[in-house]
Amino acid sequence: MTLLRTAHDGCWELATNSWGTFLRPVADPDANVTITDEQLKGFELRTDISKIPADLWQRWIQLCFAMTEASSANLEVSCRLLRHEDDRSRWRILVPRQEVSAASVRVKSFDRSVDIATGEVIEQYPPIGWIPCGSSHSHNTMAAFFSGTDDKYELGDPGLHIVVGAIDLTKRNYTLAASITANHRRFLIEHDAVIDTTPVSDVSYHPDARAMVAVAQPSVALATTSGVSWGKSSGFPSWRTIGHYQGGDSEDPFYWSDSWSHASRQVSNRPDAAPADEDAEILLATIADALHELQDKLSPEVVRKLDELNWQIHDVISDRTLLTCFDT
Amino acid sequence: MGLFNFNLGNSTTATSGSTPEIIQLALNEEIVTVTAAEAKGLTIEQLFNRFASALGDTARISRYICAGRIVAGTSTPEVGMIYRGAVSSESKG
Numbered sequence: 001m002t003l004l005r006t007a008h009d010g011c012w013e014l015a016t017n018s019w020g021t022f023l024r025p026v027a028d029p030d031a032n033v034t035i036t037d038e039q040l041k042g043f044e045l046r047t048d049i050s051k052i053p054a055d056l057w058q059r060w061i062q063l064c065f066a067m068t069e070a071s072s073a074n075l076e077v078s079c080r081l082l083r084h085e086d087d088r089s090r091w092r093i094l095v096p097r098q099e100v101s102a103a104s105v106r107v108k109s110f111d112r113s114v115d116i117a118t119g120e121v122i123e124q125y126p127p128i129g130w131i132p133c134g135s136s137h138s139h140n141t142m143a144a145f146f147s148g149t150d151d152k153y154e155l156g157d158p159g160l161h162i163v164v165g166a167i168d169l170t171k172r173n174y175t176l177a178a179s180i181t182a183n184h185r186r187f188l189i190e191h192d193a194v195i196d197t198t199p200v201s202d203v204s205y206h207p208d209a210r211a212m213v214a215v216a217q218p219s220v221a222l223a224t225t226s227g228v229s230w231g232k233s234s235g236f237p238s239w240r241t242i243g244h245y246q247g248g249d250s251e252d253p254f255y256w257s258d259s260w261s262h263a264s265r266q267v268s269n270r271p272d273a274a275p276a277d278e279d280a281e282i283l284l285a286t287i288a289d290a291l292h293e294l295q296d297k298l299s300p301e302v303v304r305k306l307d308e309l310n311w312q313i314h315d316v317i318s319d320r321t322l323l324t325c326f327d328t
Numbered sequence: 329m330g331l332f333n334f335n336l337g338n339s340t341t342a343t344s345g346s347t348p349e350i351i352q353l354a355l356n357e358e359i360v361t362v363t364a365a366e367a368k369g370l371t372i373e374q375l376f377n378r379f380a381s382a383l384g385d386t387a388r389i390s391r392y393i394c395a396g397r398i399v400a401g402t403s404t405p406e407v408g409m410i411y412r413g414a415v416s417s418e419s420k421g
Contacts, residue, residue: 004334007363008379014332021332078420083357105420126414128396132356137420149421156385157415158358182358183382304421311419 003029043180043187045194050089052081054196055203059116060093061164061174063205064138067100067213068167074140077213078105079116081134081160082126092130094122095209099216103300103307104149105137106216119206134159134181141167142300144177146186149308155184160194216311352410353380355389364407373401376413389413 003026004012011028014021060079067077077100084090094113099106110125126132135154139145144165146154154161158181166175178191191197294303349364353376362379370378376386391414392399394406405411 002334002336004336007366023332076420078418103421105418107418110414110416124398125391125416126393131354131412132414134356135418135420147421149419153418153420156388157356157418158384159356181384184384308421 043182043189045180045189049194050091051194051196052091054198055200056091056093056117057195057197058200058203059205060136062203063095063116063210063213064140064164064174065167065169065172066205066210067138068140069169071215073102073215074142074167075100075102075213075215076105076138076140078107078135078137080110080113080125080132081136082130083133085129085131093117093136094125095205095212096125097212097214099214101216101307102140103142103304104216104311106311112212114206114209114212116205116209119208121208132157132159134161136162136164138167139163139165139300141165144175146177146179147301147304149304151186154179154181155186156181158182161186162191162195349407351375351405351407353383354410354412355380355383355386355415358383359410367405367407370405371402372399372405372411375405375411376401380413385415386413388415388417390416 002014004014004023005028006012011026012023013026015024016022063077063079067075078096078098080094080096082092082094084092093116094110095116096107096110096113111123113122113125114120115122135157137150142165144163146161146163150161150163161179161181163177164174165177166173168174176191176195176197178189178194180187180189298306351362351364351367353360353362355376360380360383362375366379367375372392373389376389376392380386389401392401393412393414394409399411
Protein backbone atom coordinates (compact mmCIF):
# COMPACT_ATOMS: atom_id res chain seq x y z
CA MET A 1 0.00 0.00 0.00
CA THR A 2 1.31 3.43 -0.92
CA LEU A 3 0.68 5.90 1.81
CA LEU A 4 0.12 9.49 0.75
CA ARG A 5 0.79 12.04 3.48
CA THR A 6 -0.62 15.50 2.81
CA ALA A 7 0.14 18.72 4.65
CA HIS A 8 -3.44 19.56 5.54
CA ASP A 9 -5.64 16.64 4.60
CA GLY A 10 -4.22 13.69 6.51
CA CYS A 11 -3.19 10.32 5.12
CA TRP A 12 -4.61 8.70 2.05
CA GLU A 13 -4.15 5.55 0.07
CA LEU A 14 -4.92 4.49 -3.42
CA ALA A 15 -7.72 1.97 -3.38
CA THR A 16 -8.91 -0.13 -6.26
CA ASN A 17 -12.20 -1.87 -6.62
CA SER A 18 -13.85 -3.70 -9.49
CA TRP A 19 -14.72 -0.40 -11.11
CA GLY A 20 -11.51 1.52 -10.86
CA THR A 21 -9.08 3.38 -8.65
CA PHE A 22 -9.70 6.16 -6.18
CA LEU A 23 -8.28 7.83 -3.09
CA ARG A 24 -9.56 7.06 0.37
CA PRO A 25 -8.47 8.33 3.77
CA VAL A 26 -6.55 6.01 6.08
CA ALA A 27 -5.23 6.21 9.60
CA ASP A 28 -1.59 7.21 9.89
CA PRO A 29 0.29 3.98 10.59
CA ASP A 30 2.96 6.02 12.36
CA ALA A 31 0.47 7.56 14.78
CA ASN A 32 2.11 7.55 18.17
CA VAL A 33 -0.22 9.32 20.55
CA THR A 34 -3.74 9.29 21.89
CA ILE A 35 -5.15 12.68 22.80
CA THR A 36 -7.43 12.72 25.82
CA ASP A 37 -10.58 14.77 26.01
CA GLU A 38 -9.05 16.77 28.84
CA GLN A 39 -6.05 17.61 26.70
CA LEU A 40 -8.25 18.54 23.80
CA LYS A 41 -10.23 20.98 25.93
CA GLY A 42 -7.24 22.30 27.82
CA PHE A 43 -5.13 25.39 27.30
CA GLU A 44 -1.76 26.22 28.79
CA LEU A 45 -1.21 29.93 28.89
CA ARG A 46 2.27 31.14 28.11
CA THR A 47 4.14 32.49 31.08
CA ASP A 48 5.99 35.20 29.16
CA ILE A 49 2.99 37.27 28.10
CA SER A 50 3.42 40.99 28.55
CA LYS A 51 0.25 42.09 30.29
CA ILE A 52 -1.97 44.93 29.15
CA PRO A 53 -0.37 47.84 31.02
CA ALA A 54 -2.22 49.19 34.03
CA ASP A 55 -2.54 52.74 32.73
CA LEU A 56 -3.94 51.56 29.38
CA TRP A 57 -6.36 49.16 31.04
CA GLN A 58 -7.47 51.89 33.42
CA ARG A 59 -8.46 54.10 30.46
CA TRP A 60 -10.66 51.32 29.13
CA ILE A 61 -12.22 50.68 32.53
CA GLN A 62 -12.90 54.38 32.89
CA LEU A 63 -14.81 54.29 29.63
CA CYS A 64 -16.79 51.22 30.73
CA PHE A 65 -17.75 53.04 33.92
CA ALA A 66 -18.61 56.19 32.02
CA MET A 67 -20.97 54.31 29.72
CA THR A 68 -22.63 52.62 32.67
CA GLU A 69 -22.96 55.93 34.41
CA ALA A 70 -24.13 57.83 31.37
CA SER A 71 -27.60 56.39 31.29
CA SER A 72 -30.06 54.67 33.54
CA ALA A 73 -30.10 52.02 30.87
CA ASN A 74 -26.51 51.05 31.82
CA LEU A 75 -24.92 50.96 28.41
CA GLU A 76 -22.40 48.53 27.03
CA VAL A 77 -19.28 49.51 25.07
CA SER A 78 -16.65 47.62 23.08
CA CYS A 79 -13.02 48.03 22.07
CA ARG A 80 -10.36 46.29 20.01
CA LEU A 81 -7.05 45.08 21.40
CA LEU A 82 -3.91 45.23 19.28
CA ARG A 83 -0.23 44.44 19.77
CA HIS A 84 2.75 45.71 17.82
CA GLU A 85 3.94 43.24 15.26
CA ASP A 86 7.59 43.63 16.28
CA ASP A 87 7.08 43.96 20.01
CA ARG A 88 4.22 42.09 21.62
CA SER A 89 4.71 43.97 24.85
CA ARG A 90 3.29 47.09 23.20
CA TRP A 91 -0.47 47.18 23.48
CA ARG A 92 -3.02 49.49 21.97
CA ILE A 93 -6.76 49.86 22.54
CA LEU A 94 -8.95 51.23 19.77
CA VAL A 95 -12.56 52.26 20.21
CA PRO A 96 -14.43 51.83 16.94
CA ARG A 97 -17.52 53.79 16.07
CA GLN A 98 -20.33 51.79 17.55
CA GLU A 99 -23.97 51.71 18.46
CA VAL A 100 -24.67 50.46 21.93
CA SER A 101 -27.62 49.49 24.05
CA ALA A 102 -28.03 48.06 27.52
CA ALA A 103 -27.41 44.56 26.23
CA SER A 104 -25.49 44.79 22.98
CA VAL A 105 -22.90 46.56 20.87
CA ARG A 106 -22.84 46.90 17.12
CA VAL A 107 -19.77 47.87 15.11
CA LYS A 108 -20.28 48.27 11.40
CA SER A 109 -16.62 48.90 10.61
CA PHE A 110 -13.37 49.09 12.54
CA ASP A 111 -12.12 51.55 9.94
CA ARG A 112 -13.40 54.46 11.99
CA SER A 113 -11.69 54.00 15.30
CA VAL A 114 -10.00 56.18 17.89
CA ASP A 115 -6.99 55.31 20.03
CA ILE A 116 -8.24 55.36 23.59
CA ALA A 117 -5.02 56.87 24.93
CA THR A 118 -3.97 59.36 22.27
CA GLY A 119 -7.19 60.12 20.42
CA GLU A 120 -5.52 59.27 17.12
CA VAL A 121 -8.11 58.56 14.47
CA ILE A 122 -7.66 55.28 12.63
CA GLU A 123 -9.22 55.23 9.19
CA GLN A 124 -7.78 51.98 7.96
CA TYR A 125 -7.93 48.98 10.22
CA PRO A 126 -5.67 47.52 11.33
CA PRO A 127 -3.15 50.39 11.47
CA ILE A 128 0.20 49.59 9.88
CA GLY A 129 2.52 47.80 12.26
CA TRP A 130 -0.25 46.70 14.61
CA ILE A 131 -1.92 43.31 14.70
CA PRO A 132 -5.42 42.74 16.07
CA CYS A 133 -5.23 40.36 19.01
CA GLY A 134 -8.67 40.47 20.58
CA SER A 135 -11.38 42.60 22.07
CA SER A 136 -13.10 43.64 25.25
CA HIS A 137 -16.59 44.81 25.97
CA SER A 138 -18.61 45.86 28.95
CA HIS A 139 -21.66 44.17 30.41
CA ASN A 140 -22.22 47.21 32.57
CA THR A 141 -23.91 46.14 35.84
CA MET A 142 -24.62 42.62 34.64
CA ALA A 143 -22.32 39.68 35.28
CA ALA A 144 -19.15 39.15 33.29
CA PHE A 145 -19.65 36.15 31.00
CA PHE A 146 -19.51 35.27 27.33
CA SER A 147 -22.92 35.36 25.70
CA GLY A 148 -24.11 33.54 22.62
CA THR A 149 -23.57 36.69 20.58
CA ASP A 150 -20.03 36.93 21.92
CA ASP A 151 -19.37 33.35 20.87
CA LYS A 152 -20.75 34.02 17.44
CA TYR A 153 -18.26 36.79 16.80
CA GLU A 154 -15.31 35.90 19.01
CA LEU A 155 -14.81 32.21 18.32
CA GLY A 156 -13.85 33.08 14.75
CA ASP A 157 -11.75 36.04 15.84
CA PRO A 158 -8.72 34.38 17.43
CA GLY A 159 -7.13 36.10 20.39
CA LEU A 160 -7.80 37.52 23.82
CA HIS A 161 -11.39 38.44 24.62
CA ILE A 162 -12.43 40.02 27.89
CA VAL A 163 -15.80 40.95 29.37
CA VAL A 164 -16.01 43.66 32.01
CA GLY A 165 -19.05 43.12 34.20
CA ALA A 166 -20.74 43.74 37.53
CA ILE A 167 -19.72 47.39 37.40
CA ASP A 168 -20.58 48.94 40.71
CA LEU A 169 -20.64 52.70 40.41
CA THR A 170 -20.84 53.17 44.14
CA LYS A 171 -18.08 50.84 45.21
CA ARG A 172 -16.12 51.59 42.03
CA ASN A 173 -15.33 47.97 41.35
CA TYR A 174 -15.98 45.44 38.62
CA THR A 175 -15.38 41.82 37.66
CA LEU A 176 -13.72 40.29 34.62
CA ALA A 177 -14.12 37.22 32.46
CA ALA A 178 -11.12 36.55 30.24
CA SER A 179 -10.60 34.00 27.51
CA ILE A 180 -8.44 33.03 24.60
CA THR A 181 -10.20 31.95 21.44
CA ALA A 182 -8.44 29.71 18.96
CA ASN A 183 -9.51 27.07 16.49
CA HIS A 184 -13.14 28.19 16.94
CA ARG A 185 -12.99 27.36 20.63
CA ARG A 186 -12.88 29.43 23.79
CA PHE A 187 -10.48 28.77 26.64
CA LEU A 188 -11.19 30.56 29.88
CA ILE A 189 -8.13 32.01 31.58
CA GLU A 190 -7.30 33.99 34.69
CA HIS A 191 -7.41 37.67 33.84
CA ASP A 192 -4.46 38.41 36.09
CA ALA A 193 -2.24 36.58 33.65
CA VAL A 194 -2.92 39.01 30.83
CA ILE A 195 -3.98 42.29 32.44
CA ASP A 196 -2.34 44.51 35.00
CA THR A 197 -5.44 45.64 36.85
CA THR A 198 -3.59 47.81 39.33
CA PRO A 199 -5.66 50.99 39.75
CA VAL A 200 -3.96 54.01 38.28
CA SER A 201 -5.07 57.49 39.18
CA ASP A 202 -5.10 60.48 36.89
CA VAL A 203 -5.56 58.60 33.63
CA SER A 204 -8.69 58.41 31.55
CA TYR A 205 -9.90 57.72 28.05
CA HIS A 206 -9.45 60.30 25.34
CA PRO A 207 -12.71 62.24 24.85
CA ASP A 208 -12.71 61.42 21.14
CA ALA A 209 -12.89 57.74 22.05
CA ARG A 210 -16.03 58.37 24.08
CA ALA A 211 -17.50 60.27 21.14
CA MET A 212 -17.33 57.11 19.01
CA VAL A 213 -20.06 55.52 21.10
CA ALA A 214 -23.67 56.24 20.22
CA VAL A 215 -26.85 54.97 21.74
CA ALA A 216 -28.84 52.72 19.46
CA GLN A 217 -32.33 54.12 19.26
CA PRO A 218 -34.86 52.88 16.77
CA SER A 219 -36.77 55.74 15.27
CA VAL A 220 -40.39 55.92 16.24
CA ALA A 221 -43.27 56.68 13.99
CA LEU A 222 -45.86 58.13 16.27
CA ALA A 223 -47.39 60.95 14.32
CA THR A 224 -46.49 64.51 14.99
CA THR A 225 -46.34 67.17 12.39
CA SER A 226 -42.84 68.47 12.61
CA GLY A 227 -40.43 65.76 13.62
CA VAL A 228 -39.17 64.67 10.27
CA SER A 229 -36.34 62.26 10.68
CA TRP A 230 -34.03 62.39 7.72
CA GLY A 231 -30.46 61.47 7.23
CA LYS A 232 -27.99 64.10 6.22
CA SER A 233 -26.71 64.92 2.76
CA SER A 234 -26.44 61.27 1.83
CA GLY A 235 -30.19 61.27 1.36
CA PHE A 236 -30.65 58.10 3.29
CA PRO A 237 -33.36 58.22 5.88
CA SER A 238 -32.14 58.19 9.40
CA TRP A 239 -33.12 55.68 12.03
CA ARG A 240 -31.93 57.98 14.76
CA THR A 241 -34.15 60.61 16.15
CA ILE A 242 -31.92 62.27 18.65
CA GLY A 243 -28.69 64.19 18.72
CA HIS A 244 -25.87 64.15 16.26
CA TYR A 245 -22.66 62.26 16.32
CA GLN A 246 -20.08 64.76 17.49
CA GLY A 247 -17.05 65.09 15.32
CA GLY A 248 -18.40 62.57 12.89
CA ASP A 249 -18.67 62.43 9.17
CA SER A 250 -21.41 64.63 7.83
CA GLU A 251 -22.04 62.08 5.10
CA ASP A 252 -22.87 59.42 7.60
CA PRO A 253 -26.33 58.06 6.91
CA PHE A 254 -27.02 57.64 10.60
CA TYR A 255 -27.60 60.14 13.27
CA TRP A 256 -25.47 59.50 16.28
CA SER A 257 -26.57 60.39 19.71
CA ASP A 258 -24.36 62.16 22.12
CA SER A 259 -27.11 62.47 24.61
CA TRP A 260 -28.31 59.71 26.84
CA SER A 261 -31.93 60.67 27.15
CA HIS A 262 -34.54 58.61 25.46
CA ALA A 263 -35.48 59.44 21.95
CA SER A 264 -38.30 61.85 21.57
CA ARG A 265 -40.96 60.28 19.51
CA GLN A 266 -41.01 61.66 16.05
CA VAL A 267 -42.89 61.06 12.90
CA SER A 268 -41.25 59.09 10.18
CA ASN A 269 -42.95 60.57 7.20
CA ARG A 270 -40.48 59.66 4.54
CA PRO A 271 -42.25 59.71 1.22
CA ASP A 272 -40.74 56.34 0.40
CA ALA A 273 -41.59 54.70 3.67
CA ALA A 274 -44.22 52.05 3.36
CA PRO A 275 -46.91 52.01 6.03
CA ALA A 276 -45.74 48.57 7.01
CA ASP A 277 -42.33 50.00 7.81
CA GLU A 278 -43.85 52.65 9.99
CA ASP A 279 -45.80 50.01 11.85
CA ALA A 280 -42.61 48.06 12.30
CA GLU A 281 -40.86 51.13 13.65
CA ILE A 282 -43.57 51.55 16.24
CA LEU A 283 -43.15 47.94 17.25
CA LEU A 284 -39.41 48.39 17.47
CA ALA A 285 -39.79 51.34 19.75
CA THR A 286 -42.25 49.46 21.88
CA ILE A 287 -39.84 46.57 22.23
CA ALA A 288 -37.00 48.93 23.09
CA ASP A 289 -39.09 50.65 25.72
CA ALA A 290 -40.21 47.34 27.18
CA LEU A 291 -36.63 46.11 27.29
CA HIS A 292 -35.55 49.18 29.12
CA GLU A 293 -38.33 48.86 31.65
CA LEU A 294 -37.90 45.14 32.17
CA GLN A 295 -34.17 44.74 32.15
CA ASP A 296 -33.96 44.66 35.91
CA LYS A 297 -36.72 42.08 36.16
CA LEU A 298 -35.65 39.64 33.47
CA SER A 299 -32.61 37.43 33.39
CA PRO A 300 -29.65 38.81 31.45
CA GLU A 301 -29.99 36.06 28.86
CA VAL A 302 -33.63 36.93 28.19
CA VAL A 303 -32.75 40.60 27.88
CA ARG A 304 -29.98 39.76 25.45
CA LYS A 305 -32.18 37.54 23.36
CA LEU A 306 -34.88 40.17 23.12
CA ASP A 307 -32.30 42.79 22.30
CA GLU A 308 -30.88 40.58 19.59
CA LEU A 309 -34.34 40.11 18.08
CA ASN A 310 -34.80 43.85 18.19
CA TRP A 311 -31.59 44.27 16.21
CA GLN A 312 -32.69 41.71 13.65
CA ILE A 313 -35.95 43.54 13.06
CA HIS A 314 -34.02 46.79 12.85
CA ASP A 315 -31.77 45.26 10.19
CA VAL A 316 -34.67 43.99 8.12
CA ILE A 317 -36.27 47.42 8.11
CA SER A 318 -32.98 49.16 7.46
CA ASP A 319 -32.12 46.91 4.53
CA ARG A 320 -35.55 47.34 3.04
CA THR A 321 -35.39 51.09 3.37
CA LEU A 322 -32.00 51.28 1.72
CA LEU A 323 -33.26 49.14 -1.13
CA THR A 324 -36.18 51.50 -1.51
CA CYS A 325 -33.76 54.42 -1.70
CA PHE A 326 -31.74 52.74 -4.40
CA ASP A 327 -34.86 51.83 -6.34
CA THR A 328 -35.95 55.42 -6.39
CA MET B 329 -4.84 7.86 -17.23
CA GLY B 330 -2.15 9.25 -14.96
CA LEU B 331 -4.60 10.80 -12.58
CA PHE B 332 -2.86 9.27 -9.59
CA ASN B 333 0.75 9.94 -10.42
CA PHE B 334 2.25 11.31 -7.21
CA ASN B 335 5.80 12.50 -6.82
CA LEU B 336 6.60 10.99 -3.46
CA GLY B 337 10.29 11.76 -3.54
CA ASN B 338 10.13 15.21 -1.97
CA SER B 339 8.37 16.80 0.91
CA THR B 340 5.85 19.37 -0.29
CA THR B 341 7.42 21.79 2.15
CA ALA B 342 10.88 21.46 0.64
CA THR B 343 12.55 24.64 -0.50
CA SER B 344 14.58 25.31 -3.59
CA GLY B 345 17.44 27.74 -3.47
CA SER B 346 17.00 30.64 -1.09
CA THR B 347 13.36 31.35 -1.86
CA PRO B 348 10.97 29.55 0.45
CA GLU B 349 8.25 27.82 -1.54
CA ILE B 350 5.61 28.75 0.93
CA ILE B 351 2.91 31.33 1.50
CA GLN B 352 1.83 32.38 4.99
CA LEU B 353 -1.75 33.23 5.88
CA ALA B 354 -2.41 35.22 9.04
CA LEU B 355 -5.60 35.95 10.92
CA ASN B 356 -4.90 38.22 13.86
CA GLU B 357 -1.79 36.74 15.44
CA GLU B 358 -2.28 33.23 14.15
CA ILE B 359 -0.47 32.01 11.06
CA VAL B 360 -0.74 28.96 8.85
CA THR B 361 1.77 27.99 6.19
CA VAL B 362 0.78 26.76 2.78
CA THR B 363 3.08 25.31 0.17
CA ALA B 364 3.32 26.85 -3.26
CA ALA B 365 2.07 23.61 -4.70
CA GLU B 366 -1.07 23.71 -2.58
CA ALA B 367 -1.65 27.36 -3.45
CA LYS B 368 -1.38 26.82 -7.16
CA GLY B 369 -4.44 28.05 -9.02
CA LEU B 370 -6.06 29.59 -5.95
CA THR B 371 -6.75 33.24 -5.20
CA ILE B 372 -5.89 34.78 -1.86
CA GLU B 373 -9.47 34.55 -0.69
CA GLN B 374 -9.70 30.93 -1.78
CA LEU B 375 -6.44 30.20 0.03
CA PHE B 376 -7.81 31.58 3.29
CA ASN B 377 -11.06 29.69 2.96
CA ARG B 378 -9.26 26.51 2.10
CA PHE B 379 -6.35 26.53 4.53
CA ALA B 380 -7.00 29.14 7.24
CA SER B 381 -10.54 28.28 8.23
CA ALA B 382 -9.26 26.41 11.28
CA LEU B 383 -7.76 29.66 12.55
CA GLY B 384 -10.99 31.60 12.55
CA ASP B 385 -13.98 32.78 10.61
CA THR B 386 -12.50 33.44 7.18
CA ALA B 387 -15.96 34.25 5.83
CA ARG B 388 -15.88 37.45 7.89
CA ILE B 389 -12.59 38.64 6.45
CA SER B 390 -13.23 41.86 4.59
CA ARG B 391 -9.69 42.88 3.76
CA TYR B 392 -6.41 41.26 2.83
CA ILE B 393 -3.12 42.96 3.54
CA CYS B 394 0.33 42.10 2.25
CA ALA B 395 3.46 44.07 3.11
CA GLY B 396 1.35 46.91 4.48
CA ARG B 397 -0.81 47.23 1.41
CA ILE B 398 -4.38 46.17 0.77
CA VAL B 399 -4.61 43.47 -1.85
CA ALA B 400 -7.68 42.10 -3.58
CA GLY B 401 -8.92 38.73 -2.41
CA THR B 402 -9.28 37.78 -6.04
CA SER B 403 -5.60 38.33 -6.80
CA THR B 404 -3.03 35.58 -7.11
CA PRO B 405 -0.80 35.06 -4.07
CA GLU B 406 2.95 35.39 -4.42
CA VAL B 407 5.28 32.77 -3.04
CA GLY B 408 7.23 33.89 0.01
CA MET B 409 4.71 36.52 1.12
CA ILE B 410 2.60 36.83 4.26
CA TYR B 411 -1.05 37.69 3.71
CA ARG B 412 -3.12 39.00 6.58
CA GLY B 413 -6.87 38.74 6.67
CA ALA B 414 -8.71 41.39 8.66
CA VAL B 415 -12.17 41.14 10.16
CA SER B 416 -13.77 44.57 10.20
CA SER B 417 -17.06 44.39 12.07
CA GLU B 418 -18.62 42.73 15.08
CA SER B 419 -21.47 42.55 17.50
CA LYS B 420 -21.33 41.90 21.21
CA GLY B 421 -24.01 40.85 23.57
